[in-house]
Amino acid sequence: MKPWILGLTGGIGSGKTAAANHFARLGIHVVDADQAARWVVEPGRPALQQIVEHFGPGVLHEGALNRAALRERIFLDPNERIWLERLLHPLIRAEVAAHLADAESPYAILVSPLLVESGQYRQVDRVLVVDVPEALQVERTVGRDLTSEEQVRAILKVQASREERLRHADDVLLNDHDLAWLQAEVERLHRFYLTLRGGRQ
Template sequence: MNSPVEKPWILGLTGGIGSGKSAAAQHFIDLGVHLVDADHAARWVVEPGRPALAQITEHFGDGVLQANGELDRAALRKLIFEVPDERRWLEALLHPLIAQEIASHLARAESPYAILVSPLLIESGQYAMTQRVLVIDAPEHLQIERTLARDQTSAEQVHAILKAQATRQDRLLHANDVVVNDRDLAWLHNEVERLHHFYLTLRGGQS
């Protein structure tokens, strides 16, 4: 008799802004690993025609919609930024929906393990959906340098984002694996390949 196919185990992948998390994620995809991006899931749940968008509009009014019926993120951000209670209301609505969305996409994985990549893996509690956590880490001066080179943003804004994201200590406390990405892309690709081969040997994400 054929033994049942084991369900893929889930690796959580996270890192601060400018750490190289996205470059690492892309290389895992290139190696054939099924990957779900929590940021994409957060966008999918508020698409026109989905129940969440109707509830958001009902709560905040039509001012949070663009002319084409899509969510106006900037308008919504402004509303919740100023009123913590409104932010909590929105999070209570969206977090369970995002978790469901992520779970249903992860369930389609056909690779031996699948990846949930999320900048807020630790803060949002999404790491509870994973069996193992990989943190892409980088010295803060490099995070700032890379982000300034990539985004049209100010050093103040980068510092504000760094403050809002989980502290490095917090992320590292939850990490099973850490890659300090302070070299070039070729080196990062090598590290990802090394981890990938190791992950293929793991059952359920634990060594």
């Protein structure tokens, strides 16, 4: 039987990666949309060629995509960002679908920080949001990425609001304790998910 798909999301510093890693340890097939976004622009893939034709060789560094240079270009001009999204989003969707199709576990997980914003939630059968109070998000991210509180708050502004994410959630994992608590919650959800057909009761 084809596995059903769980969409796993959460804001920056929420602990979604730690949650996804624990699901993977339990034998669940996990596909990361961020990794798929990197795969589609690898050297030799057609997307990289199109990006270079559009933006010029300045977005390359030693034959690979120079993300910082590209980011600068698309932040300066919103139309360029739209062009890039139109090129990449269908390719990322196809890449994700191909990797999910390889799943042999009872359900598979698509991890995406932008599950709600990108509309990827329409590709999944059920949505799990790893939720954390904003103050804790900021504290964890500043500690982890050695970045400033202002930068973290700027990232939070472009991500979907907590309310928006929670509105799309079928399940919420409140991650305001330690790692052992998070892992116990993942195991509890996993046992529940094994009882579902197509992501539903």
